Structure formats: structure tokens, C-alpha cells
Amino acid sequence: MGAAVRVNGLRKQYGDVVAVDDVSFEVGAGEIVGLLGPNGSGKTTTVECVQGLRRADRGEIDIFGSDPRRDAPRVRRLVGSQLQDSALPDRIKVWEALRLFSVLSPQGPPWERLLDDWGLGPQRNTAFGDLSGGQRQRLFVALALVNEPKVVFLDEMTTGLDPAARRVAWDLVAAVRERGTAVVLVTHFMDEAARLCDRIMVLSAGRVVATGTPAELVAARTHGSIVRFTAGGPDGLDYLRGVPGVARLSRTGDQVEVAGTGPLLVRVAHALAVHHEEPADLRVELPSLEDAYLALTGGAAPAPRRAGKE
Known part of the structure; x- marks a missing residue:
């Protein structure tokens, strides 16, 4: 049209x-x-x-x-x-x-x-x-x-x-x-x-x-995703650092966060299954339009432009 x-x-x-x-x-x-x-x-x-x-x-x-x-x-x-x-x-x-x-x-x-x-x-x-x-x-x-x-x-x-x-x-x-x-x-x-x-x-x-x-x-304005899950027992999750696409692995108590790129959820889930870990709350957080918007605007109100000023 x-x-x-x-x-x-x-x-x-x-x-x-x-x-x-x-x-x-x-x-x-x-x-x-x-x-x-x-x-x-x-x-x-x-x-x-x-x-x-x-x-x-x-x-x-x-x-x-x-x-x-x-x-x-x-x-x-x-x-x-x-x-x-x-x-x-x-x-x-x-x-x-x-x-x-x-x-x-x-x-x-x-x-x-x-x-x-x-x-x-x-x-x-x-x-x-x-x-x-x-x-x-x-x-x-x-x-x-x-x-x-x-x-x-x-x-x-x-x-x-x-x-x-x-x-x-x-x-x-x-x-x-x-x-x-x-x-x-x-x-x-x-x-x-x-x-x-x-x-x-x-x-x-x-x-x-x-x-x-x-x-x-x-x-264009966001990169990667985050996989989160709960893991009990000792750490023992360093093998996740070797999963393709993983950029960061962190743990606070029993809460685990894996950040990276590509089909991260599938890769992390496969690695966990191979090591006999089956977290019931495995989930992925994908970048959103809000993330892109904040990256574009800086998350703050813009200063007004003055005529003749760049």
C-alpha cells in the first residue's frame, strides 16, 4: 500500500x-x-x-x-x-x-x-x-x-x-x-x-x-540472554563455563545466573542434563524492547537543544 x-x-x-x-x-x-x-x-x-x-x-x-x-x-x-x-x-x-x-x-x-x-x-x-x-x-x-x-x-x-x-x-x-x-x-x-x-x-x-x-x-541494541535456575548442594557448576556462548557464570546462594549469546538455554540445559542436573525452574530472560529503548536514550530525559548549538 x-x-x-x-x-x-x-x-x-x-x-x-x-x-x-x-x-x-x-x-x-x-x-x-x-x-x-x-x-x-x-x-x-x-x-x-x-x-x-x-x-x-x-x-x-x-x-x-x-x-x-x-x-x-x-x-x-x-x-x-x-x-x-x-x-x-x-x-x-x-x-x-x-x-x-x-x-x-x-x-x-x-x-x-x-x-x-x-x-x-x-x-x-x-x-x-x-x-x-x-x-x-x-x-x-x-x-x-x-x-x-x-x-x-x-x-x-x-x-x-x-x-x-x-x-x-x-x-x-x-x-x-x-x-x-x-x-x-x-x-x-x-x-x-x-x-x-x-x-x-x-x-x-x-x-x-x-x-x-x-x-x-x-x-541492534541488545546482546545475549540470561539463563537462571536454582541449584542445591555444592557449587560444582564450573563445567558450564565451557559451554559455547557462555560469557559469565555467577552464583549467589542457590541462585545461578548464566549470561551469554546464541541458543543459550538449549546449550545450558543440555550440559546440565549430561551432568544429571535437572532444575525445575530453568528459565531464560531475553532482551526486550525496553532494554533497547534504554540503550538508545540513556534512560534519562534529554536536555533541550538550543538553536545553533550541537
Whole structure:
């Protein structure tokens, strides 16, 4: 499929602080692209500029052939948006908000379906001011989909949702993608990004520091795995140091840790079996997207870039 969103050389500056610097990416129709990065890395500014909610200082933006800065009415018909900071009048009821947005977007699905899809049926007659944080979040996502968008931007979609509600939200977003809608997902949850995203773009200090599939990012930025198990009796495990791929063997009490590369679990399990050791809790810990993310960003918030400074 062709690109739904094309961004090239995007830059946004506030005073002498560069919030977004030379950001480029594409999102295909029916693709979920995730934006990861520390607070202040430029994620929200990027998606707001792409939607035309903020005016970029420089760069090219194309949403299905239209630039939001020059053809805002058409782009608004194509885009759905759930912003990080959103609000409605406290007294408006859930069903009233959905019906109002539906009237403004007659091409979209019946608002009653969105009410049920996002688990808001029990809150149908609840005023916005009386909703919990998680219920408000679900309402905002439902409102983002009310116009049957071709591209939807979700900024911290599952913040405030309990684990069960998060899983439901993931399934619904995956269903949105299956209908051919492009999704740009801003999130701090690594499990969410790994589960949903076809590709990920990592931002730090307003710049793209890595792109790729979750598996590609993990493979490029992490190395090896760790096998753990419980062993009783005296040490007697030095033979594991000679197992191919083993880089480190350590033991604290009866807890054993073997670090290395390659098919480590299979090799360690074979060596243990040969020596008549059969630990019941033998397990492997593989590198995760969170490990790759921390390696890319240093695990700390980036310092803001100053104009003209490198």
C-alpha cells in the first residue's frame, strides 16, 4: 500500500529551544507506527505539527496528498486525533458528546457502536466531569474514530486504563488497522509498542535516533540472554563455563545466573542434563524492547537543544 503520511525534514522551535529537528518518517495505509522517547523528546510536538495543530517552522508534510497547513478542511476529514491534553464541558454526557461529534462527521460509524466498542455503555448517561481518568481516555479515543478516519493519531492512548481495559484497547486499535487505517501511536508503554507497532521511531532531544521494527531495534541494541535456575548442594557448576556462548557464570546462594549469546538455554540445559542436573525452574530472560529503548536514550530525559548549538 502507498504512504498515508509522509514527513520530511520537520522542524519546530520555541524561542531558542529546538523541540523537533529534522524529523522524517512515513506511515503506510494499514500500518501502526509508534513514537517512543523520553518526556520532552518532541513526540507530541511532532504529531501536533503533522496534524496541523501547530505550524511547523520547516519541513514537508503530506497526508494522502494534502498539506495540513494549506488544506486543513480536507485533512480534518481524513484524520482522527486523541490528544494528550483534551477536555470537554463537565456537564456534557457521554452519549451527547458522541452524538455531537457524529453529527459533525456523518460519514463515520454509528456513535452507538463506538459507545459499545470502547466499553462506555454503562457510562452512557454520565457527565464528563464525573468520569474517571480511564473512562475519559476511552471516550477521547472513541471520539477520535467517530469520523472513520484514514489516519488516526493516538497520544498516550492507554494512560489511566487498567490492564484489562488496555488489552481491549489494543484489540480495537488492531481492528482499526485491519480496516486499512494508518495509526500513529505515541506511548511510554514498551509492551504496548511491542504488541501493536509494525515499526517504531525513537526520538531523543527532538531528533530521530533509531527506526525499525520492534525486533530490529532489540537485535541492534541488545546482546545475549540470561539463563537462571536454582541449584542445591555444592557449587560444582564450573563445567558450564565451557559451554559455547557462555560469557559469565555467577552464583549467589542457590541462585545461578548464566549470561551469554546464541541458543543459550538449549546449550545450558543440555550440559546440565549430561551432568544429571535437572532444575525445575530453568528459565531464560531475553532482551526486550525496553532494554533497547534504554540503550538508545540513556534512560534519562534529554536536555533541550538550543538553536545553533550541537
